[in-house]
Amino acid sequence: MVSLILSAKYFGVSLERDMWVLVATLIVTVGGAVWGPVNETFRAKFILLCEREGKERAATYTVSLLVYIVIFTLIISIFILMLREQLAGLFSTNTLEINQLRLFCLLLIVMLPTLLINQLTSIGISILNAYNIYYIPELVGAFSSVMNIFIIVLLAPWVGILSLAVSQYFAILLLLAAVVFYLRKTGAFRGQTLQQVRFADFKVFLMFALPFFFPYFVGQCNSMVEKWLAGMLGQGVISTLDYARQFTSVLQNVLSSVLTTVMLPMLTKAYARSDKVQYGDILSENLTVCFGILALALPVLFGAASPLCEFFFMRGNITPEALTLIVSLTRSFAWAFMGVLIYILVGYSLLASEQGKKYAFWGVTIQLIVLILNLLLIDSLGVYTFPLTLGLVHLFGAVMMMKSLYVENKWKLVCRIVRYAVTVWSIAFALLAFNALFTQGDAFIRLLCNIPVLVALVFVCSPLLNIHLVVYLKKIKQKLCKNS
Structure with missing residues (x-):
């Protein structure tokens, strides 16, 4: 909420912030369309696997899921990077000039790695929840939020809208580090190796989430269409x-x-x-x-x-x-x-x-x-x-x-x-x-x-x-x- 105050103070309702919202929405849209169904159904499927096949076997399934998340997210990120100029034209409004389109491309390049970082963090938190660890992500998030405020205040006058990117990277990397640390403490994946990775195990989560892919895709399209329609209403x-x-x-x-x-x-x-x-x-x-x-x-x-x-x-x-x-x-x-x-x-x-x-x-x-x-x-x-x-x-x-x-x-x-x-x-x-x-x-x-x-x-x-x-x-x- 304090970040909102600072965002309003430094960027207001400017075209610069419009570009930030469009880029952030695009990344969230892609992440939600591809991995949203898996994120939403993971806890339920993981618990069912633990109840029916044991925690060790459920951990083996999850390792395969993590590996294929990394592989497919990297491939998607490369495609987005290659098509950034076309995306800038597609998701922008008619009121934008060349410099705004360039800003869109720059912000997209800067923020693209968050697609993978956020997804790994989401799955990691879901695993911790399954092992009855609920508060660590919240505590780390509270600390990083305080630091975000200082980062925006210090950098906004110097680097403008990029201060939001710096503060966001600080928050998500700190949270990912904490999630990895506590996953290792649980010992959930002790003894698990990459040799055990199988597409069939990844497919278990994929098939469980399959019915949700189309609604998620339409939902994410809705989000982008909403931003596009709002942009057509004026600057x-x-x-x-x-x-x-x-x-x-x-x-x-x-x-x-x-x-x-x-x-x-x-x-x-x-x-x-x-x-x-x-x-x-x-x-x-x-x-x-x-x-x-x-x-x-x-x-x-x-x-x-x-x-x-x-x-x-x-x-x-x-x-x-x-x-x-x-x-x-x-x-x-x-x-x-x-x-x-x-x-x-x-x-x-x-x-x-x-x-x-x-x-x-x-x-x-x-x-x-x-x-x-x-x-x-x-x-x-x-x-x-x-x-x-x-x-x-x-x-x-x-x-x-x-x-x-x-x-x-x-x-x-x-x-x-x-x-x-x-x-x-x-x-x-x-x-x-x-x-x-x-x-x-x-x-x-x-x-x-x-x-x-x-x-x-x-x-x-x-x-x-x-x-x-x-x-x-x-x-x-x-x-x-x-x-x-």
Whole structure:
């Protein structure tokens, strides 16, 4: 978030930052289209292999996966490098000049190695999670984030947009080093050699993830088409859209991390043991956790969007007009995120119960609908097309997938989700009403004033989210008294 402030200060909504967003999106798009399905399904498949064939055999499979990830990613990177000028013309807008196209090519060359580094890190973290090591990546990430701030501040006045590349390399290389170190400590691959590498073992993960390749490909195409359409709306719109999405992107990363590292392995084990009751209990518990987090975050993104965006973005090259659009889009994406969260919850639940094909089918359908609607509505709704289609279509997909959930009494689960959603939105609108009373003054002070109001609202509404804070506080008090 602090990096966002610095990015707004030094680069604003300039064409330079537009190029950075386009290059970053291109690399993420390629990585997601090629390895996204493997990343999403790896934990579930690895746990199933451990349960059925033992940890040593699962490690042998994983070594083959890692080797072929390196080989195929290097080949893809070489092709991208050779076609960089064609890609610059394809993904740029008509408003760009030669110097911007050259900047696109330069940033693409500089950032291309991150394609391999990020993929190795993602698989490494998944392996650590499978061995019940969850916190190391988070701690390293926290440290590297602090260092990122100093790097951007020091280098931005001298090297411009390249300071973002330097800071990103520092973060991902530090994280990769930590992942490798702790993988060696686990001893997971002790005794494994390259002579054991077989394409057939790599194919095990590939075939398990196969149903997801098409939806991931369409999804990544959607991401690039969105940036292209935003670029056609005018200079700086790409950056404006990117700033507005940052908050929900961070929130989605947090919740996805909770679901993939905690819920997905637990659900997979319950399904492997045919324990339908435990499966339902785990899903309900994680539903409560996710909406509990959402109750703290979404009201701020919706109700306190104005002071929040003023604090983060009202600096540097950000104009009042651009800020107004960022605030409005932040609220729109907050509204849309509810549908995305429910979709992720239901989708991972299907994945854990070996219903990946159904999850993939609806993933393809959703992405195609979003793509078509974006193309059809962009002229009439402009930039607001993106949050509208994102939220509504993902919610529709979640409702359709619920029919296949591996739980009894699905109607009870639906009622719980509706109750949670109404509760969260009630808190959000209450916070919006509070902020409507205070529109003047320092943004940071106004933002701080939201904290006690939000805490009070969540405390009052917590029983509706099945979070009994009074009971928890009494237990903590009893424990403290006992220890003293």
